[in-house]
Amino acid sequence: MDGFAVVDTETTGIDPTHRHRIAEVAVVHLDAAGAVTGEWSTLLNPERDLGPQAIHRITAAEARRAPRFADIAGDLVEQVRGRVVVAHNWPFDAMHLRAEFARIGVESPFDDLAGFCTMRAASIVMPNSRRSLVACCTTAGLPAMRWHTARDDAMAAGALFGHMLAQAPEVVRPTDEQLQAAAWGWPALARDLAPTAQRLPADHVEPHFLARLVPWLPRDEEPLVDAYFAVLDDALLDRRISASDADALVGVATRLGLRREEVLAIHHTYLRALAQAAVSVGERELADIGLVATLLGLDGAAVADVLTPGDRVRVDPAPTVGGLVLRPGDKVVFTGMMTADRDDLTARAVAAGLRVMTAVSRQTRLVAAADPDTMSVKAKDARVLGVPVVTEDAFVRALAALAG
Structure with missing residues (x-):
């Protein structure tokens, strides 16, 4: 065994069987004593909407230019090969990693027993702590991180693992299943197909x-x-x-x-x-x-x-250039996790005379999106058909004007 690989993923949602994907993945290497020896991370293009952006704070503008999972699968394999994998709530990360590898036709060893789960171990080492990574790190006296970023969450889980290694080494001793997963015979996958993509700094300004x-x-x-x-x-x-x-x-x-x-x-x-x-x-x-x-x-x-x-002077009619005007009978489509309740937004749109559709066609007036750069299927269809994709706020303002 070459040490440990602490893994964290940020995803578009909970269940990969519902088409949810990994949007960011990170791996932090630890030696046998729990010291950090390396790190690797990248944003991913999930080829769909990003889901709970208020939590992971990944924008579609960042993700759309990131590599796909298939592009970095070989690099990820090299990050975990020969190492016992570790994660906070490992079954969740295992489920998504297993699904991503399956999508590209690669069998992986990532079942629920294949990795060490710091959340599960914390119930033994720190029985008075709550189960979240933030709570466990606080109980262990570890510093706060930039939570819900894959890189920092992996670093935090690594620090938590190191704390457990020092406090209760018998709890973190690798199992036979974990060692077998570390020795998994991965197929030869191409590497360096695409560069990694990192989050933009909070103060980043995109050039005009x-x-x-x-x-x-x-x-x-x-x-x-x-x-x-x-x-x-x-x-x-x-x-x-x-x-x-x-x-x-x-x-x-x-x-x-x-x-x-x-x-x-x-x-x-x-x-x-x-x-x-x-x-x-x-x-x-x-x-x-x-x-x-x-x-x-x-x-x-x-x-x-x-x-x-x-x-x-006042002129007629309403703006026809560069202004969003809705009219009764217009077909609209929603995509992404809106700030407003989707059912409420739909009811308001219908009450104003709009037709809320579930798919995009050439007759669609617009697609209202939580993030206008979304890569959802609806947004992709809209761009192919020349249908505008607008922000939720812009749609709500236009809806209010229509409703009077």
């Missing part, structure tokens, strides 16, 4: 998508920008530009051969159209147009440029 537009050679003809305007319409429906929106805009601009300076000029034109289409330009609308200007990478002077005296 315009910064990703590379300069292009001049052309002899004016660009056809209707396609770009159409994508921009959808992107600004909820007054934000998500990572998915930014990718779409960059893709359209690139296909059109637009240079960065030309896109900025198009944004000025778009902002003027938005101002001219507004119901009125009072304090609220000025702030809204200023927000759109910021999203488009324009400075404050751009707002003053588009707001001529003629723009300040």
Whole structure:
């Protein structure tokens, strides 16, 4: 045996038989004395919505660019090969790891007895402690961590294991089942297929998508920008530009051969159209147009440029450019774990005359998502069909306006 591999996973939900997946995995190596000798972790693209994001705090913008489990399976195997695996509530991690390996056709030794469970052992070593990892670490006098991140939870479980190793070595002695799992004959799996992906710092600011537009050679003809305007319409429906929106805009601009300076000029034109289409330009609308200007990478002077005296009078109708307007009969679809109760949100939508559907079609007005960068099947279908994916907050505001 080469030591211990402390494992932790963050998942999209509890039960893998209900299509829940691993969204982050970490492994911390300990030697026979319980000292940390190495660590490895990565976010994963679960290829579905992320579930309880309020708990694990993984955003779809992070996960969508992370490797899939199949891409890192070989690397993960090398992290656990020859080591006794350890986890807090091992049966939960075992269940998800077993399911992920099964999805790629790889048999694994990860049953409930194959790993050492610090939660189960804590009931013997620290019988007065509650069962959560936080409670057990507190009882053991261990420092607080950034809980519900796979890396820090694995570090905490490793420290807890080390504490038990020192206090009650007879409790943490590996069993025959755990040693057999450590000696499992894993198949040869490819390694280094994709780089690992780490969580972004809390203060990370994503560069404006315009910064990703590379300069292009001049052309002899004016660009056809209707396609770009159409994508921009959808992107600004909820007054934000998500990572998915930014990718779409960059893709359209690139296909059109637009240079960065030309896109900025198009944004000025778009902002003027938005101002001219507004119901009125009072304090609220000025702030809204200023927000759109910021999203488009324009400075404050751009707002003053588009707001001529003629723009300040009431015009007809409601905004048709860059505004989310719902009408009775519109078909809407929900995806992800919303802040509001899903049944309540559905009831409010139906009462306002909307048709709440369970699948996306070309007739769907929009998909309301807990995270607009979600990788749920519904969101994927929406992007293929050109149906906008908007935030829950934007949908609720539009619903309130429809309900009057």
